[in-house]
Amino acid sequence: MSQQPRRRPSKPYRRPQKDPVRILAFEALRAVDERDAYANLVLPPLLRKAREGGDFDARDAALATELVYGSLRRQGTYDAIIAQCVDRPLREVDPPVLDVLTLGAHQLLGTRIPTHAAVSASVELARVVLGDGRAKFVNAVLRKIAAHDLDGWLERVAPEYDEDPEDHLGIVHAHPRWIVSALWDALGGGRAGIEDLLEADNERPEVTLVARPGRSTAEELLAVVGEESALPGRWSPYAVRLAEGGEPGALDPVREGRAGVQDEGSQLVALALANAPVEGSDRAWLDGCAGPGGKAALLAALAAQRGAALLASEKQPHRARLVARALEGNPGPYAVIAADGTRPAWRPGAFDRVLVDVPCTGLGALRRRPEARWRRRPEDLDGFAPLQRELLRQALAAVRVGGVVGYATCSPHPAETRAVVDDVLKSRGGEPVEVEWIDARPLMPGVPALGDGPDVQLWPHLHGTDAMYLALLRRTA
Numbered sequence: 001m002s003q004q005p006r007r008r009p010s011k012p013y014r015r016p017q018k019d020p021v022r023i024l025a026f027e028a029l030r031a032v033d034e035r036d037a038y039a040n041l042v043l044p045p046l047l048r049k050a051r052e053g054g055d056f057d058a059r060d061a062a063l064a065t066e067l068v069y070g071s072l073r074r075q076g077t078y079d080a081i082i083a084q085c086v087d088r089p090l091r092e093v094d095p096p097v098l099d100v101l102t103l104g105a106h107q108l109l110g111t112r113i114p115t116h117a118a119v120s121a122s123v124e125l126a127r128v129v130l131g132d133g134r135a136k137f138v139n140a141v142l143r144k145i146a147a148h149d150l151d152g153w154l155e156r157v158a159p160e161y162d163e164d165p166e167d168h169l170g171i172v173h174a175h176p177r178w179i180v181s182a183l184w185d186a187l188g189g190g191r192a193g194i195e196d197l198l199e200a201d202n203e204r205p206e207v208t209l210v211a212r213p214g215r216s217t218a219e220e221l222l223a224v225v226g227e228e229s230a231l232p233g234r235w236s237p238y239a240v241r242l243a244e245g246g247e248p249g250a251l252d253p254v255r256e257g258r259a260g261v262q263d264e265g266s267q268l269v270a271l272a273l274a275n276a277p278v279e280g281s282d283r284a285w286l287d288g289c290a291g292p293g294g295k296a297a298l299l300a301a302l303a304a305q306r307g308a309a310l311l312a313s314e315k316q317p318h319r320a321r322l323v324a325r326a327l328e329g330n331p332g333p334y335a336v337i338a339a340d341g342t343r344p345a346w347r348p349g350a351f352d353r354v355l356v357d358v359p360c361t362g363l364g365a366l367r368r369r370p371e372a373r374w375r376r377r378p379e380d381l382d383g384f385a386p387l388q389r390e391l392l393r394q395a396l397a398a399v400r401v402g403g404v405v406g407y408a409t410c411s412p413h414p415a416e417t418r419a420v421v422d423d424v425l426k427s428r429g430g431e432p433v434e435v436e437w438i439d440a441r442p443l444m445p446g447v448p449a450l451g452d453g454p455d456v457q458l459w460p461h462l463h464g465t466d467a468m469y470l471a472l473l474r475r476t477a
Helices: 018-035 039-052 058-073 075-083 096-111 115-129 133-143 152-155 165-174 177-187 191-201 218-226 264-275 294-305 317-327 381-397 417-426
Strands: 206-212 230-232 238-240 259-261 284-287 309-314 334-338 351-357 399-409 435-438 469-475
Touching: 018 058, 018 096, 018 115, 018 177, 018 351, 039 058, 075 096, 075 133, 075 152, 096 115, 096 133, 096 152, 096 191, 096 381, 115 133, 133 435, 152 165, 165 177, 165 191, 177 191, 206 218, 206 264, 206 294, 218 230, 218 238, 238 264, 259 294, 259 399, 264 294, 264 351, 264 399, 284 294, 294 309, 294 317, 294 334, 294 351, 309 317, 317 334, 381 399, 381 417, 399 417, 417 469
Parallel strands: 284 309, 284 351, 309 334, 351 399
Antiparallel strands: 206 238, 206 259, 230 238, 399 469, 435 469
8 A cells, every 4th residue: 555645744823923013113104194194193192002001111112213204204215115026016005015014124224123033023013913914925025125225226216316316316315206306496506405405304303492481491401301311402592402302291391381392493483583673662472373382382481571472373273272281381471362364363463573384385394294295295385375375464464564574484395485475575466565574594693504585494404403484574564
């Protein structure tokens, strides 16, 4: 009787190993994708819940943060690489699978995690959140990605600079082509400047604190944080930079409202408006687009020192509540209202100083909201344009003769900056409003590379700030 071949025993089923760090990172990416959420709003409560559950320590939180933000910043680059490693158009890959692949690609190409660990951890994540079948697909794709380092892949997926400069820079530095073109137009100059800017957009921004005048000082914040963990601001006398990130909310001055978290560019905008020369009285200030309250809190503190009152107006009631919370404890007179700046709740000519930090595409804050670069479209500029112009028109009507208006936006795009101001000044119709430009550069003392004026554009790669724009206008009639 013939002998039957011996059957190889099948491997026993092994439960997938749950990795709390990577599961949390995956959940954050799914929230960003499914709900159009922002990572800087989604991630903190997820981390807080994980820490409270005892699953996380500081190193876990740091890794989860790097995985989320790194994956989002480099999403366009990783998409181009993943597309070379799958057998179908990228749009046909299920979004949860693509999120796992992106997390794996970032570990392989953007971190120091060893290749075998990056692949095995990503495959285990896929088994937990996708199932064994799709985990095999993830394993196959990641092994192809692991065949080259990032530079090697960029040589394969990015066109030569001389053939297509914008597309080359977009893939190498992970920005959509239209944003590369827009930033390049705004910045001017050659290749070096735009590459420096795009690289700065991909760096993790420092956490910057603001000491609210009359309630705290930069020296106090430095003492509270400790010299090993904090540095003075570069430009603002009220700024302190946290060298190692940390949790600002755990600091007493922040918890008590005497200090807050605020980019130094935003501080400079508020300070420039507060220090611009006005003719006559200086008692009534308006922040016409006050949410979420950072600039309003700084302006209120500065106004209180001069005996002036601030009215902070914000259209959205939930954002108006954030403004009210930011202003709690301010020693001077102030009020917070939920009102539409295009339909003023105040009489014309009622204010000595007016700030309108208008809604915009946010292209100046891509360091902080990396997912925004992949969501925004060129047509979004047309959507914001009428609102930006009307808010500036109403701000000019709200200020008295001799008073000053600050038009600010967190975007360097020419269509949201100088073009808005020029259009409004040219098309006021029959309104009896005359305006002159104020040179904003002397109102940011010590800050270099502010351009030809009279308006100011800040840059991440030149100033270490968000790309804030400011135009100062004095009403003359």
